[in-house]
Amino acid sequence: MSNGAPQVSVIKMYAAREAIYPREAKGRYARLRWACVWLTQLVFYGLPWANWNGRQAVLFDLGARKFYIFGVVLWPQDFIYLAVLLIICAYALFLFTAVSGRVWCGFACPQTVYTEIFMWIERKIEGARTARMRLDKQAGSATKFARKIAKHGAWGAVALWTGLTFVGYFTPITILLHEVTALALGPWEWFWILFYALATYGNAGWMREQVCKYMCPYARFQSSMFDKDTLIITYDSERGEPRGARGKVGAQDAQRGDCIDCSMCVQVCPTGIDIRQGLQYECIGCAACIDACNSVMTKIGAPLGLIRFSIDHAMTNRLSxxxxxxxxLRPRVLIYTGLLLLIVSAFFGALIMRTPLKLDVIRDRGAMGREVEEGMIENVYRLQIMNTAETSHRYKIAVSGIESITLATPDEVVLERTGSLAVPVRVRVTHGKGKPGSNKIVFELKALDDEYLQVKENAVFFVPK
Structure with a gap:
């Protein structure tokens, strides 16, 4: 401090982002990645158009509080099934991560899938990696402006169609398209279409690797699911070092490794890391570096697999x-697999055995029990009946539990498919039957056209003292 003033140093918590221009990778894993893109997007964009029993096959109708998933109709009371489904997804993620690291991130994660689609559009409009780099360095021109407008227009079209499809899972897609063409969308529909489209456009078009590095929590806690037997993308430093440029295998320097330091593995990486520096949390396991390295090894006549999927124990101990x-196939993986199979079996078993008929009995507490004509005691109830099946049924209502108990209202009701109905019923007991106070009774609801479709529900009949 020459003048006596304290020096101020600035510590940056985050490094400034440097633009990444990934080179297109070709090979086995690139084909597998594109197969996942096609599969996931055919499912996502296609499901809203699939029909089942005259309705949309997959529809989450929040207004009617019904979730239609092919032949299954879930109501709010069936929330447990959705919770178990989330548990299954979590256990599957644990299993896949324990076995093969971030394979989900590299091949099926929506962020990876849409980034792959947006980068494909970018390559088609702006050219390969070097062409894109030159274009961004150029001064403003009509050609540059036209290409940028075309690229962002294509990105916007994909993003808007993605947002429309997303909302199509909550509003029937045919109705939604009609509302869009007529500009008759509701405010919430407009909001979610634009919000999801903006999220897709921003994440896949602009933020890309920043989402994986800083926003995705999976990158942060994945290490807790890794061990030395987890399959990860590794660089064989024993074989590759010391690296350096060389010719064909027959002419190579005996002191050099197989890595020719071409940096192709870095150029194809969507997060811009150098896998030769070891496993890093930014690595999403897409295996683009494996394809790039294998293509180089083929050209120079060296064995494949300098960069490959392997486990830490295999690299350290040179296992076969x-x-x-x-x-x-270690105990941890077998336990995850066993638990996952058990939960999946229980889940589908519960769905198959589920009775598509629900009954709730609500007693009218405004009239605890009253004496009516002929000295009979009457209680009033409301039966909340839900038919979750895809067919209509006629049901018969019966009540038991006290001698001489009868219904004073019609005992048959028709319920449409996937419908609910509140049925008021009056139940009577002859004076002198039943003990004073609360008496346990049972309501039974049985379909007249299906003897196996029946349900019982307990209730209380109050006899005045």
Whole structure:
């Protein structure tokens, strides 16, 4: 401090983002990644158009409080099934991560899928990696402006269609399209279409690897599910080092490794890391670096697999492929698999055995029990009946539990498919039957056209003292 003033140093918590221009990778894993893109998007964009029993096959009708999933109709009372489904997804993620690291991130995560689609559009309009780099460095021109407008227009079209499809899972897609063309969408529909479209456009078009690095929590806690037998993308430094440029294998320097330091593995990486520096949390496991390295190894005549999927124990102890497979099938993986199979079996078993008929009995507490004609005691109830099946049924109502108990209202009711109905009923007991106070009774609801479709519900009949 020459003048006596304290020096001020600025500590940056985050490094400034540097633009990444991923090179297109070609190979086995690139084909697998595009297969996942096609599969996931055919499912996502196609499901709203599938029909089942005259309705949309998959529809989450929040207004009617019904979730239609092919032949299954879930009501708010069936929330447990959705909770179990989330548990199954969580356990599946644990299992896949324990076995093969971030394979979900690299091949099926929506962020990866849409980034792949948006980068494909970018390559088609602006050209390959070097062409895009030159274009961004150029001064403003009509050609540059036209290409940028075309690219962002294509991105916006994909994003808007994605937002429309997303809302189509909550509003029937045919009705939604009619409302869009007539500009008759409700405020919430407009909001969610534009919100989801903006999220897709921003995440896949602009933020890309920043989402994986800073926003996705999975990258932060994945290490707790990793161990030394988890399949990860690894660089074989023992074989590759010391790296350096060289010619064909026959002419190579005996002191050099197989890595020719071409940086192709870095150029194809969507997050811009160098896998040769070891596993990093930014690595999403897309295996683009494996495809790039294998193509280089083929050109120089060296064995494939300098960068490959392997486990830490195999790299350290130079295990064979058979030994590596044995370590992958370890107790932790078997426990995850067993739990997952158990939960999945219980889930589908419960769905198959589920009775598509629900009954709730609500007693009118405004009239605890009253004496009516002929000295009979009467209680009033409301039966809340729900038919979750895809067919209509006629039901017969019966009540039991006290001698001489009868219904003073009609005992048959018709309920339409996937419908609910509140049925007021009056129940009577002969004077002198039943003990004073609360008496346990049972309501039974049985379909007249299906003897197996029946349900019982307990209630209380109050006899005045």
């Amino acid at each position: 492929l058979k030994q590596m497979r044995q370590r992958v």
